[in-house]
Amino acid sequence: xxxxxxxxxxxxxxxxxxxxxxxxxxxxxxxxxxxxxxxxxxxxxxxxxxxxxxxxxxxxxxxxxxxxxxxxxxxxxxxxxxxxxxxxxxxxxxxxxxxxxxxxxxxxxxxxxxxxxxxxxxxxxxxxxxxxxxxxxxxxxxxxxxxxxxxxxxxxxxxxxxxxxxxxxxxxxxxxxxxxxxxxxxxxxxxxxxxxxxxxxxxxxxxxxxxxxxxxxxxxxxxxxxxxxxxxxxxxxxxxxxxxxxxxxxxxxxxxxxxxxxxxxxxxxxxxxxxxxxxxxxxxxxxxxxxxxxxxxxxxxxxxxxxxxxxxxxxxxxxxxxxxxxxxxxxxxxxxxxxxxxxxxxxxxxxxxxxxxxxxxxxxxxxxxxxxxxxxxxxxxxxxxxxxxxxxxxxxxxxxxxxxxxxxxxxxxxxxxxxx
Ligand code: EPU
Numbered sequence: 001x002x003x004x005x006x007x008x009x010x011x012x013x014x015x016x017x018x019x020x021x022x023x024x025x026x027x028x029x030x031x032x033x034x035x036x037x038x039x040x041x042x043x044x045x046x047x048x049x050x051x052x053x054x055x056x057x058x059x060x061x062x063x064x065x066x067x068x069x070x071x072x073x074x075x076x077x078x079x080x081x082x083x084x085x086x087x088x089x090x091x092x093x094x095x096x097x098x099x100x101x102x103x104x105x106x107x108x109x110x111x112x113x114x115x116x117x118x119x120x121x122x123x124x125x126x127x128x129x130x131x132x133x134x135x136x137x138x139x140x141x142x143x144x145x146x147x148x149x150x151x152x153x154x155x156x157x158x159x160x161x162x163x164x165x166x167x168x169x170x171x172x173x174x175x176x177x178x179x180x181x182x183x184x185x186x187x188x189x190x191x192x193x194x195x196x197x198x199x200x201x202x203x204x205x206x207x208x209x210x211x212x213x214x215x216x217x218x219x220x221x222x223x224x225x226x227x228x229x230x231x232x233x234x235x236x237x238x239x240x241x242x243x244x245x246x247x248x249x250x251x252x253x254x255x256x257x258x259x260x261x262x263x264x265x266x267x268x269x270x271x272x273x274x275x276x277x278x279x280x281x282x283x284x285x286x287x288x289x290x291x292x293x294x295x296x297x298x299x300x301x302x303x304x305x306x307x308x309x310x311x312x313x314x315x316x317x318x319x320x321x322x323x324x325x326x327x328x329x330x331x332x333x334x335x336x337x338x339x340x341x342x343x344x345x346x347x348x349x350x351x352x353x354x355x356x357x358x359x360x361x362x363x364x365x366x367x368x369x370x371x372x373x374x375x376x377x378x379x380x381x382x383x384x385x386x387x388x389x390x391x392x393x394x395x396x397x398x399x400x401x402x403x404x405x406x407x408x409x410x411x412x413x414x415x416x417x418x419x420x
Contacts, residue, residue: 004415036077037225045402047398064076094167177201185215296309298326316358
């Protein structure tokens with residue numbers, strides 16, 4: 001297992017280029033199941049999760065390769081000869097559940113391992129199952145696997161989400177494109193990754209109204225065709241680097257991003273006294289004054305993203321007062337608190353809120369990564385801390401950050417990766 005060692009306390013300077021979004025790439029890759037032919041996806045990040053999705057798609061019979069000339073991912077889904085997503089793959093990546101809707105829509109049946117709990121909460125998939133049942137899927141649980149089938153085509157229907165679910169919306173959206181009749185998804189999630197998926201489905205011939213809204217109307221069609229699309233920039237990777245720059249001071253430009261997707265974070269950074277300038281596809285941050293502590297509440301998009309909660313908590317440890325950080329999406333997403341405390345942070349957890357008493361500084365320590373975004377928060381903390389920070393179990397970071405160490409070295413960080 002590898003570890004990352006950071007010599008902290010050095011300001012970041014220069015430009016970091018953001019990769020394609022993990023959480024857009026995964027559903028768009030799954031969407032290739034829906035129509036036979038060769039799909040072309042640009043800007044797919046090379047991550048552990050995207051590789052897991054490729055292994056999963058290959059297990060169904062889909063062929064893939066990276067085009068040498070431009071790195072585009074080509075997915076040939078002409079033949080699908082297996083509809084089972086094994087526990088071995090699903091347990092390493094919960095987003096594997098995204099194949100359920102497309103498999104049922106195209107093949108009429110699917111057998112997908114039920115994901116277990118994970119480091120950030122129980123994370124059930126009951127909304128996915130209930131929504132698919134509304135479209136005519138009969139499912140049962142067999143040996144830890146969800147087995148679903150449908151007589152003929154799926155049937156359009158109205159689906160209400162109790163609370164907006166990102167992958168739930170994506171799964172049902174994909175399934176509904178091949179259903180008979182009209183499907184309405186109400187209280188749908190509105191994350192930009194869903195708009196990216198809608199763009200792909202539309203390019204495949206699907207008819208979808210309500211992009212960017214919480215009510216999606218899908219007019220089902222019998223057949224879709226292959227498509228060529230570009231994955232949007234990763235807003236969480238963008239936000240992580242903005243927060244790292246705010247934590248260390250210095251001047252950083254995050255390039256090839258979409259500033260429009262980061263409104264909530266940009267407002268919070270400004271409130272905290274960080275200078276933020278926004279261009280068309282880049283964001284410049286610079287901090288020359290002490291940080292002000294601000295309160296944060298995670299919410300579905302366009303609210304503050306839960307996927308940046310851990311990283312902004314690391315920043316708030318450097319603030320000048322009290323910051324209340326409330327997590328409303330996941331019940332157990334404070335695993336980073338104990339690790340940040342090892343670096344000198346003063347944080348109390350009270351139910352869904354963490355009360356951070358900013359002390360202006362952190363000190364390096366040996367810490368352990370527990371999930372993807374918790375790991376990213378330890379990197380932000382380590383970059384800002386005085387002395388050396390050693391982060392173990394960094395395989396979590398490989399799931400979602402493309403060349404993190406290389407990108408940070410490029411802007412002046414003293415960071416290296418070693419085998420333990
Ligand atoms: N929920 C249910 N039942 C369901 C589905 C969701 O109760 O059937 C609950 C969840 O437990 C949670 C809430 O609904 O409390 C919202 O969860 P959501 O379904 O939106 O999460 P997700 O689709 O499983 C995606 C991202 C996560 C991100 C969340 C929230 C992907 C592949 N994953 O997960 O990303 O945190 O939305 O924005 O898109 C990450 O990248 O580190 C990550 C965890």
